[in-house]
Amino acid sequence: MRNTDVPANRWGRAAQEGDAEAFGRLVLADAGTARRVAYAVVGNWDEAEDVVQDAALAAWQAIARFDANRPFRPWFLRIVANAALDQVRRRRVRHTEPLPEALEAPGISPERWTDQVLLSERVAAALAKLAERQRVAVMLFDLEGYSHAEIATILGVPEGTVRSYVFHARRALRQSLGSLVEEPT
Amino acid sequence: MKKENSFHGDPDPRVAEALAAHFGGPDSGGFVARLGTTLRGLPARDSEWDVLATWARPRVVAAAMAAGFLLGMMMWQRWQRPVEDSVSPVSVAVFDTPQPPELNPVINVVLEDR
Numbered sequence: 001m002r003n004t005d006v007p008a009n010r011w012g013r014a015a016q017e018g019d020a021e022a023f024g025r026l027v028l029a030d031a032g033t034a035r036r037v038a039y040a041v042v043g044n045w046d047e048a049e050d051v052v053q054d055a056a057l058a059a060w061q062a063i064a065r066f067d068a069n070r071p072f073r074p075w076f077l078r079i080v081a082n083a084a085l086d087q088v089r090r091r092r093v094r095h096t097e098p099l100p101e102a103l104e105a106p107g108i109s110p111e112r113w114t115d116q117v118l119l120s121e122r123v124a125a126a127l128a129k130l131a132e133r134q135r136v137a138v139m140l141f142d143l144e145g146y147s148h149a150e151i152a153t154i155l156g157v158p159e160g161t162v163r164s165y166v167f168h169a170r171r172a173l174r175q176s177l178g179s180l181v182e183e184p185t
Numbered sequence: 186m187k188k189e190n191s192f193h194g195d196p197d198p199r200v201a202e203a204l205a206a207h208f209g210g211p212d213s214g215g216f217v218a219r220l221g222t223t224l225r226g227l228p229a230r231d232s233e234w235d236v237l238a239t240w241a242r243p244r245v246v247a248a249a250m251a252a253g254f255l256l257g258m259m260m261w262q263r264w265q266r267p268v269e270d271s272v273s274p275v276s277v278a279v280f281d282t283p284q285p286p287e288l289n290p291v292i293n294v295v296l297e298d299r
Contacts, residue, residue: 024224031217036208049216053223060227123207142196143204170200177203 013068023063026072027056033073033144034080037154040135041084042091043128048084055083074153081136081154088132119177126176130169137162138169 014022027034031052038048038055059066059079066075127135133155140146140154141162148166152159 020224020227023227024221027224028217028221031220032213035210035213035216039208039210045210049219052216053220056220056224057227119203119206120209123203127207138200139204139208142200143208145196170197173200173203 009068009071012066012072015063015072016066016068018063020060023060027059027076030073030076033140034077036139036143037077037080037136038084040127040139041081041132042087043124047087051084051087052080055080058083074150077154078156081133082156085132122177123173126173127169129176130172131165133157134165134169137165138173141166142170 011019011022011026015026034052034055035045035048038051039045042048042051055076059076062079066072130138136155137151140151141148146154148159148162151162151166155162157165
């Protein structure tokens with residue numbers, strides 16, 4: 001899922017110098033991952049999309065602090081993760097609960113769709129028991145293919161902490177999924 | 186009983202499949218289009234000098250007020266104690282002798298010991 005074809009350094013330098021088009025290209029290249037990171041934290045797609053929009057604007061205002069010698073993606077995803085965590089904190093202050101997502105059937109067979117919905121519900125229940133950073137860590141590691149070091153940069157925690165997050169999140173997921181997902185050999 | 190992956194495990198395809206089902210979510214095309222619209226209309230970015238200026242203005246005023254207050258305090262203290270400030274810190278005692286000392290009694294004492 002990772003987009004590795006982006007000439008990030010060139011666009012990163014241009015964006016840092018105030019090139020809005022280059023900045024837009026960088027953000028759009030990572031929009032899917034950013035949306036999933038935000039969703040892993042806030043648990044609601046609409047809210048996650050708002051978080052990414054806000055994070056993109058915040059990143060644009062802070063682009064002068066971006067080090068163009070480093071990759072743009074971890075820097076941007078860190079802003080997204082922090083924005084999502086802030087959103088959850090604000091929600092906790094307001095004492096409201098996230099609304100359940102309405103699932104829409106894509107163009108696949110009803111049996112396959114039922115399996116996916118069931119699987120998604122099990123995963124949602126398992127993820128709901130995890131801390132926000134654990135959800136982001138396991139999603140980035142197992143779904144997006146990020147390394148522990150990259151996730152550590154995004155979450156602003158030590159690499160060992162990320163390993164712990166992933167380990168415990170996987171264990172919780174496997175326990176909750178039960179027969180739907182076979183245990184690894 | 187089967188083992189689960191260790192701390193140093195590679196991405197787990199079974200967990201990845203489960204996560205993919207969950208994180209697939211609704212169609213992201215609309216979101217990307219909306220985000221693209223937002224990015225095309227990005228607001229003008231504040232320059233570093235603008236940021237510095239908004240940060241500096243109130244602090245410069247506060248620093249100037251603090252410096253003025255300290256200067257006023259120092260001048261007020263100086264004005265309160267003008268006499269003490271003009272007195273020399275070293276005391277000098279001057280002994281005036283109305284007449285030169287007489288040497289005869291001293292000489293007599295020395296000679297008596299012999």
